[in-house]
Amino acid sequence: MIVTVTANTALDVTYRVTELTLHTSHRVRSVHARAGGKGINVARVLHALDHRVLALATVGGATGGAVRRDLGAAGFATALTTVGGETRRTVTVVDRDATVFNEPGPTVTGAEWAALLRSYQDHLAAASAVVLSGSLPPGAPRDGYADLAARAAAAEVPAVLDAGGAALWHGCAGGPAIVAPNAAELAEATGCADPLTGARVLLRRGARAVVITRGEAGIAAVTGDGIWSACPPERVTGNPTGAGDAVTAALAEAVVAGRPWPERVARAVALSAAAVGTPSAGEIDTATLVRLEPRVRPELLPRETATLPQAPPDIPGHPRGTDDPGSSRCH
Template sequence: MIVTVTLNAALDVTYRIDQVDWNGVNRVQSPHRRAGGKGVNVARVLAALGHDVLVLGLAGGPTGQALAIDLTASALPHALTAVDADSRTTLTVTGLSGTTLFNEPGPLVTPEELGRFLDGFDEALTGAAAVVLSGSLPRGVPADFYATLAARAADRGIPALVDADGEALRHAPTGRPSIVKPNLEELARASPAGATGPERQAELMREAGAAAVVVSMGHDGLVAVTAEGTWRARMPYRVAGNPTGAGDALVAGLAMGVVEGTPWPERLRLAAALGAAAVATPVAGEIDHGTFQDVHRRINVS
């Protein structure tokens, strides 16, 4: 079982509109609403590929109830910790002119609520093959909380993968995660002044405690800096579509590689292909299998 943690879970709303008139009325062609947040998206991809998952997170208010209902309807096992404040909604507007994302900040979480979450997290580690910690932190959650969770998993011999930004990413290596997965911009923001280049910045994260760092670079592919060496996965072409959720599908591929013990070259090929296949779908948490098969066989890893 792979446990995914989404502390700032959301009700994801996606509007598909060919052309947006920001000063007028827009007719939404195909609205879509479902439980989201980065860890939920990771769980959706893993479940679609046949892996047992458990979704953990915080959920509160009417929006939190909608999240739980949708997870149940999607056959995604979950153990959400209740909070008093209402969970957030995100809005993605996608069309011919590109994709725009609106993210609410999320609920204010109390120390007592975090304590209940930690109790549930420790219980969920029993039987877990890996843990994925991803997404933003809601208000009230300490910046080093992912490091805390990763360390609890590491103490029990369970690999943790962290996909975060800002201070959460900066603290993450101290929890000894198996993989930290920033994109280029996130890596640069979390790196010390004067550290230039993704390979050097990734190596500094390894020195701080992360076993491996995988840097996603969009259509330019991936760079993985590990104890076994550095690899680069190059994409054969740019996939058009909605990039929201591409990083989550990529993380799902990395988690599969960790659990299955896949060598790094094939692990990166799988992760990069899943990321591309997610771009080809209209909503996060899904992959286009035709795109996956075509891209996967063409990716070059060196």
């Protein structure tokens, strides 16, 4: 069973418009709302791939009630910790691309964070991997992910961490098996403009491997077995907001299966593209996955002189958001 943790759950609201223009009114063509937050989205992808999954999450207030009801129909197991504050919302406006507005989330108390930790510890023994994904809510310890990752390591359960800023920096101290920031999150956490230099900083910090999502340039994995890079083999258009969560899901299933890094990278690239072609984060287009995965060609880069390949000119980007800023740690 793969356990996902969403400490800052959200109700994801997606508006579709013909074209987004600043400082004017828009007629929304369609509205879609459902339970979200990065860990929830990862759980949806893993469930769609027929993995047994348990989603741990926080819920509070009327919005939390809507999240709870939606998760009740999601088809996978959940363990929800009630908090006193109102669950946040995210609003994604989609035209030819996506613009995302992320609320900060409710402030959690020490007792509420302790309740989430107890739920996590109770389910850790049955986990084959854990996914720690998204922002930490206000009030959570800044080393909250480090604590969760260290508990997993003590139980010999691999942890995949997908976060940014201070949450990523402090989380690496817990020794996660994989961290999966995008290039902006990596630079923000380490102060390093060069992604490979930033990845090496996080390895020294305690991460076992660093997978960098690079938008239109694909994915680079800095590992003990070498540096692997791959990009999508064809253009896929749609909603890119769930692409990073699909990468995280691919890494979680791969670490459970013990797949070698070239297969992990190819799967992550193809699954990311399969997410872009769907209306909402947490969904994948299986036909796209099946078509693209055999065509992804991971490249082994030289360790000492590696530079990451630039993006092919005809592949669209898959932007993801960032968390709170970090200080310069590039050394």
